[in-house]
Amino acid sequence: MEVIGSILSPLCPLGSPKPKHLRVRSQQNDSSNRALARKILRHWKQEVNQNTTTDCAALIQSLSRKNLPHVAQEIFLEMKSEGFPIDGSALSALMLCYADNNLFLEAQAIWDQILNSSFVPNIQIVSQLFDAYGRMGQFDEVIRILHQVSMRHSSLLPEIYLVALSFFGKQGQLEMMENTLRDMISRGFSIDSASANAFLMYYSIFGSLAEMETAYARLKRSRILIEEEGIRAVSLAYIKRKKFYSLGEFLRDVGLRRRNVGNLLWNLLLLSYAANFKMKSLQREFLRMVESGFNPDLTTFNIRSLAFSKMSLFWDLHVSLEHMKHEKVVPDLVTYGCVVDAYLDRRVGMNLDFALSKMNVHDSARVATDPVVFEVLGKGDFHSSSESFLEFKKWKNWTYRKLIATYLKKKCRSSQIFWNY
Incomplete structure (x- = not known):
C-alpha cells in the first residue's frame, strides 16, 4: 500500500x-x-x-x-x-x-x-459518473440519471443530453444514442453542429455502411455542414471496406469546391482512384483540382508519387517531383521512398544517384503526409525500414542521405545472405 x-x-x-x-x-x-x-x-x-x-x-x-x-x-x-x-x-x-x-x-x-x-450537479461530474458506469457496462444507470435530472434540474437537460449522446456513441451503444436523440428532440431541444458531426462519426465507426449513410442523409436534411472530422470518419469507413466508388460519390456530394477543409476532399478523391491504379482518372482529377484553384500540397503529390512508383512510371514520377519543386512543396520521407523503391524494385539502383540529384538529401528526415494515405496504399519498404531507423537514439539527426545509405547496406547484406544459401 x-x-x-x-x-x-x-x-x-x-x-x-x-x-x-x-x-x-x-x-x-x-x-x-x-x-x-x-x-x-x-x-x-x-x-x-x-x-x-x-x-x-x-x-x-x-x-x-x-x-x-x-x-x-x-x-x-x-x-x-x-x-x-x-x-x-x-x-x-x-x-x-x-x-x-x-x-x-x-x-x-x-x-x-x-x-x-x-x-446543482456539475456537468463535468455527471460526465465522469457516466464514464464510470460505462466501464462496467451499466448503461441503464445513465438512462436513470437522465430521467432524474429531467425531473429535478430541467435547466441542465440540454447539456446533459449532449453528454449522454457523446457517452453512448463512444461506447458503441447506437440504439441508446438514437433513443436519447429522439427523447431530446421530443422535448424541443436541438442538436448542435459538433454533436451532429460526432453522431455521424460514431455511426461510421460502430455502424454498418447503410446506417452511416442514413445518418449522413439526416445530417444533410438538418442543413448542418459536415466538418473535417466527419468527412474523415465517413471516408475511412468506405476505405476500410474498399468501397472506393462510394467514397468518390460521397466526396462529390459533400462538394469538392469547399475551401474550409483545404485539399482534404480532393486528396481523398485522388486516393480513391490511386487505390485501384486508375491512372488516367487520377491524372484527370488532378488537373481538375488545379483548374478549380486548389494548390496541390505534400499529400496530393505523394498520392500520385506512390501510384507512379508502384506502377514503375519513372517519367511521371520525375515530372511530379519537378512540379513539387515548382510549387515549393518540400518532399518528405514518403516522397524519397517512392523514388528509392521504384528504382530498386526494377533493379536499376545504379541510376538512383541521378534520380536523387535534384532533391536535397541533406535535409532532416520527416513524415508529413496525411496518414489516411497509408490506409489505402500502405507504406513502401524504404519508408517502413526508415521509420525503425528513426527510432534509434544513437543518431538524433537522420538525414535522407544517411537513411538511404543505411537502407542500401541492409539490402546488399540481405542479397548476399540469399545467394550464399
Missing part, C-alpha cells in the same frame, strides 16, 4: 516536511479504516492548515486514485462531524470515488443525496 505521505504530497505546500510513513494493513475493516482516516486527517491539518471544502474534495480524489474508497468515506464523515463546511464538490468527489472503485450502490446513494439537496 502507498504511504500517507504519498497521499498528502499533492496537497502539501512546497518545502514542507514530509509526514512519517504510515502503512495500511492489507486486511481492511471499519476500525482500521477509521484509524487510518484519523491519522491522515491529522497530518492533513498539520501540513496543509487550510480548512476548505476544496481541500476536502482534493483529499478524497487522492484517496480514490489509491483505491481507498472506505478510507475516503471515513475522512468525509470525520470532517463533517468536526463541522467542516461540506458542499457539492466534496460530495461529488466521494460519489466518483465510489464509482471509480466499482461501489455503485454507494455512488447511487450519494447521487440521490445530491439531487435531493440544494446542490
Whole structure:
C-alpha cells in the first residue's frame, strides 16, 4: 500500500516536511479504516492548515486514485462531524470515488443525496459518473440519471443530453444514442453542429455502411455542414471496406469546391482512384483540382508519387517531383521512398544517384503526409525500414542521405545472405 505521505504530497505546500510513513494493513475493516482516516486527517491539518471544502474534495480524489474508497468515506464523515463546511464538490468527489472503485450502490446513494439537496450537479461530474458506469457496462444507470435530472434540474437537460449522446456513441451503444436523440428532440431541444458531426462519426465507426449513410442523409436534411472530422470518419469507413466508388460519390456530394477543409476532399478523391491504379482518372482529377484553384500540397503529390512508383512510371514520377519543386512543396520521407523503391524494385539502383540529384538529401528526415494515405496504399519498404531507423537514439539527426545509405547496406547484406544459401 502507498504511504500517507504519498497521499498528502499533492496537497502539501512546497518545502514542507514530509509526514512519517504510515502503512495500511492489507486486511481492511471499519476500525482500521477509521484509524487510518484519523491519522491522515491529522497530518492533513498539520501540513496543509487550510480548512476548505476544496481541500476536502482534493483529499478524497487522492484517496480514490489509491483505491481507498472506505478510507475516503471515513475522512468525509470525520470532517463533517468536526463541522467542516461540506458542499457539492466534496460530495461529488466521494460519489466518483465510489464509482471509480466499482461501489455503485454507494455512488447511487450519494447521487440521490445530491439531487435531493440544494446542490446543482456539475456537468463535468455527471460526465465522469457516466464514464464510470460505462466501464462496467451499466448503461441503464445513465438512462436513470437522465430521467432524474429531467425531473429535478430541467435547466441542465440540454447539456446533459449532449453528454449522454457523446457517452453512448463512444461506447458503441447506437440504439441508446438514437433513443436519447429522439427523447431530446421530443422535448424541443436541438442538436448542435459538433454533436451532429460526432453522431455521424460514431455511426461510421460502430455502424454498418447503410446506417452511416442514413445518418449522413439526416445530417444533410438538418442543413448542418459536415466538418473535417466527419468527412474523415465517413471516408475511412468506405476505405476500410474498399468501397472506393462510394467514397468518390460521397466526396462529390459533400462538394469538392469547399475551401474550409483545404485539399482534404480532393486528396481523398485522388486516393480513391490511386487505390485501384486508375491512372488516367487520377491524372484527370488532378488537373481538375488545379483548374478549380486548389494548390496541390505534400499529400496530393505523394498520392500520385506512390501510384507512379508502384506502377514503375519513372517519367511521371520525375515530372511530379519537378512540379513539387515548382510549387515549393518540400518532399518528405514518403516522397524519397517512392523514388528509392521504384528504382530498386526494377533493379536499376545504379541510376538512383541521378534520380536523387535534384532533391536535397541533406535535409532532416520527416513524415508529413496525411496518414489516411497509408490506409489505402500502405507504406513502401524504404519508408517502413526508415521509420525503425528513426527510432534509434544513437543518431538524433537522420538525414535522407544517411537513411538511404543505411537502407542500401541492409539490402546488399540481405542479397548476399540469399545467394550464399
